[in-house]
Amino acid sequence: MSGARSAGRIVPGAQLDNMSATEVDFAIVGSGAGGSVAAAVLTAAGAQVAVIEEGGHYTKSDFNMQEAWAYPALYQEHGNRTTDDLAIMILQGRNVGGGTTVNWTSSFRTPAATLRLWAERHGVADLDAATLEPHFAAAEARLDIGPGNPDDVNANNRKLQDGAAKLGWRPELIRRSVKGCARLGYCGMGCPLDAKRTSRTTYLADAIVGGADVYTDCRARLIETDRGRARAVVADILDRASDRPRGRLVVHARKGVVLAGGAINTPALLLRSHAGTDSGVVGKRTFLHPTVPLVAFYEQPIEGFYGPPQSVSVHHFADRGARVGYFLETAPVHPMLGALAVPGFGDAHRRLAERLPFVQATIALLIDGHHDDDGGEVSVNADGRIRLRYPLHASLREAAVDAIGNMARLQLAAGAREVMTLHETPIVIRSEADIARVADAPFVANGHTLFSAHQMGGCPMGHDRRRSVVDTRGRHHHLENLWIVDGSVFPTSLGANPQLSIYAHARLFATAIAEATK
Amino acid sequence: MSTSRRKFIKRGLVGGGLLALAGSLPFALRTTLLGRAPRRPLRLLTLEEHAVLAAAAARLVPGDGAGPSWPSAEALDCAGKVDALLATVHPDAGRDFRRLLRLFESGLLGTFMAASPRPFTRATPAEQDARLEAWRRSRLTVMRSGYQALKRLTHAAYYSSPEVYPRVGYPGPPVVPQVPA
Numbered sequence: 001m002s003g004a005r006s007a008g009r010i011v012p013g014a015q016l017d018n019m020s021a022t023e024v025d026f027a028i029v030g031s032g033a034g035g036s037v038a039a040a041v042l043t044a045a046g047a048q049v050a051v052i053e054e055g056g057h058y059t060k061s062d063f064n065m066q067e068a069w070a071y072p073a074l075y076q077e078h079g080n081r082t083t084d085d086l087a088i089m090i091l092q093g094r095n096v097g098g099g100t101t102v103n104w105t106s107s108f109r110t111p112a113a114t115l116r117l118w119a120e121r122h123g124v125a126d127l128d129a130a131t132l133e134p135h136f137a138a139a140e141a142r143l144d145i146g147p148g149n150p151d152d153v154n155a156n157n158r159k160l161q162d163g164a165a166k167l168g169w170r171p172e173l174i175r176r177s178v179k180g181c182a183r184l185g186y187c188g189m190g191c192p193l194d195a196k197r198t199s200r201t202t203y204l205a206d207a208i209v210g211g212a213d214v215y216t217d218c219r220a221r222l223i224e225t226d227r228g229r230a231r232a233v234v235a236d237i238l239d240r241a242s243d244r245p246r247g248r249l250v251v252h253a254r255k256g257v258v259l260a261g262g263a264i265n266t267p268a269l270l271l272r273s274h275a276g277t278d279s280g281v282v283g284k285r286t287f288l289h290p291t292v293p294l295v296a297f298y299e300q301p302i303e304g305f306y307g308p309p310q311s312v313s314v315h316h317f318a319d320r321g322a323r324v325g326y327f328l329e330t331a332p333v334h335p336m337l338g339a340l341a342v343p344g345f346g347d348a349h350r351r352l353a354e355r356l357p358f359v360q361a362t363i364a365l366l367i368d369g370h371h372d373d374d375g376g377e378v379s380v381n382a383d384g385r386i387r388l389r390y391p392l393h394a395s396l397r398e399a400a401v402d403a404i405g406n407m408a409r410l411q412l413a414a415g416a417r418e419v420m421t422l423h424e425t426p427i428v429i430r431s432e433a434d435i436a437r438v439a440d441a442p443f444v445a446n447g448h449t450l451f452s453a454h455q456m457g458g459c460p461m462g463h464d465r466r467r468s469v470v471d472t473r474g475r476h477h478h479l480e481n482l483w484i485v486d487g488s489v490f491p492t493s494l495g496a497n498p499q500l501s502i503y504a505h506a507r508l509f510a511t512a513i514a515e516a517t518k
Numbered sequence: 519m520s521t522s523r524r525k526f527i528k529r530g531l532v533g534g535g536l537l538a539l540a541g542s543l544p545f546a547l548r549t550t551l552l553g554r555a556p557r558r559p560l561r562l563l564t565l566e567e568h569a570v571l572a573a574a575a576a577r578l579v580p581g582d583g584a585g586p587s588w589p590s591a592e593a594l595d596c597a598g599k600v601d602a603l604l605a606t607v608h609p610d611a612g613r614d615f616r617r618l619l620r621l622f623e624s625g626l627l628g629t630f631m632a633a634s635p636r637p638f639t640r641a642t643p644a645e646q647d648a649r650l651e652a653w654r655r656s657r658l659t660v661m662r663s664g665y666q667a668l669k670r671l672t673h674a675a676y677y678s679s680p681e682v683y684p685r686v687g688y689p690g691p692p693v694v695p696q697v698p699a
């Protein structure tokens with residue numbers, strides 16, 4: 001292949017004709033962590049690449065730090081993605097850069113215990129820490145992920161750190177993917193300084209320099225297959241204002257199709273295409289790290305709306321033996337996100353909203369899929385609408401109740417005046433004696449605030465073709481030139497924020513793709 | 519109610535698609551009190567549906583005890599903002615939400631759930647609050663889901679408005695420092 005290809009470009013959907021087509025070596029669906037690194041690796045290997053992105057292209061001057069703009073513009077379903085019963089709000093990126101544009105920068109390698117679980121129970125035989133090591137190292141270098149920085153700890157995270165330290169729960173500093181961070185606190189709305197190292201400013205930029213084109217506002221609708229091979233991706237060109245299809249882009253793929261639309265959209269695309277779904281497992285075992293927030297009120301202002309959203313984590317409860325584990329972090333406290341999390345309405349809700357600056361928000365992320373819980377299921381209806389069912393397994397409810405108790409202990413140890421659960425009938429906790437009441441409160445769908453910022457599974461990797469969708473290098477078991485390089489390949493949830501793991505796995509997989517298609 | 523019957527209803531409602539029940543209430547919007555005209559052209563909702571949403575929003579945001587410095591849902595055009603947002607989500611989701619508004623307006627359902635026989639838009643504020651409470655605390659998942667849809671969309675429109683920032687002690691986004699490239 002020639003090494004002197006001219007640079008590619010970002011092609012806004014608005015500039016495409018209603019019936020457009022192109023032909024490349026690889027069609028890549030999605031421009032987040034997985035798609036961008038695949039685009040960079042394959043471009044560097046000399047391949048011609050087109051990236052198809054459903055969302056729009058926004059840069060730092062667009063990021064106005066207003067929730068009213070950011071969530072509709074930058075998130076899936078305009079910020080309204082949820083499970084089908086609305087019990088779990090799903091925060092998931094949808095823009096050039098995907099989740100990396102809006103994530104809170106927390107960077108973890110895949111926990112060793114999770115890799116062991118996959119090897120022992122999920123048929124993932126040749127994917128150990130040593131295999132992944134060079135790919136983590138490369139991604140960490142490209143994303144400027146350094147050691148955790150104590151100066152990043154804002155008051156919201158300081159309380160988590162102090163409380164955990166007092167109780168002997170070993171708080172750790174979180175490594176962050178930033179360079180020149182001004183600690184504004186708006187990672188979730190797009191960094192107005194480009195200080196966050198997103199896929200758009202790193203791997204996708206590399207891919208474009210190497211010749212890749214990125215088509216924005218194009219929603220992959222179908223994969224065309226023929227005799228066991230993926231031939232093309234058919235995408236709807238979306239009108240930005242209405243978000244309705246106004247045309248069609250067909251990307252013919254000479255060598256292969258690479259899916260990186262994330263753990264909800266990728267299984268949905270396969271299901272919609274009736275492509276490679278014979279095993280019956282596509283879309284099943286979808287994991288969310290269901291996230292339980294707990295708010296505490298302090299005498300002094302916390303101002304959880306400012307400063308790096310996450311800088312401290314606590315993994316003390318990640319391994320609870322036979323019971324579902326969880327880890328603790330914080331969530332930023334902006335007016336809209338805060339108002340959505342707090343139950344009730346009218347003046348009762350207002351009295352809580354008025355205390356916003358004094359709120360500390362700790363979150364427990366439940367490590368789903370490591371025990372007897374099977375997670376959720378992605379399906380599509382006849383119109384192609386995505387449906388995500390996620391029943392709250394009893395083992396997760398037990399973990400949630402346990403987590404609420406321990407978060408309350410932590411917040412009280414850190415000096416909170418009072419702690420309030422986010423049940424529809426909140427429980428106010430002022431002492432250890434109050435915590436017992438948490439176990440008596442029903443924990444049911446829409447009876448307690450839950451959200452997810454981490455979507456995983458649905459197209460698990462493994463060697464058993466009956467239980468997995470792709471092999472341990474991302475290649476589809478039945479479509480020989482289709483690969484998946486996003487969080488959907490994880491057989492369980494990770495037990496840590498997934499983005500860096502997605503970069504590293506995608507880099508390993510993309511390297512294998514380049515090798516296999518030389 | 520027996521467990522099997524409860525299960526049947528739950529499965530029937532949720533399994534048949536969110537709020538499919540609303541299809542059986544075709545006349546619910548005939549008696550809707552329209553209230554003030556929308557502040558902008560509607561993109562998805564009918565005038566009646568907009569009126570139901572606006573009436574619910576008025577109760578969901580801070581009201582009676584809040585004092586005059588808090589803007590009303592109408593002043594911030596919460597219903598219009600939700601309409602504009604819903605016009606961009608999947609058509610199925612928009613259809614579900616319109617069905618929800620029809621159910622919510624229904625005096626028949628109001629009678630059943632909260633002894634409130636009038637259309638929601640014609641009920642007293644106290645009755646409206648009781649109706650919202652009944653949905654919020656319902657034993658049926660689909661009812662709680664419906665309440666959450668109304669609550670979240672309204673609160674998202676309201677609390678993301680800069681006019682509300684001073685009321686919740688939020689100074690707003692900081693000035694972005696100029697850093698050398």
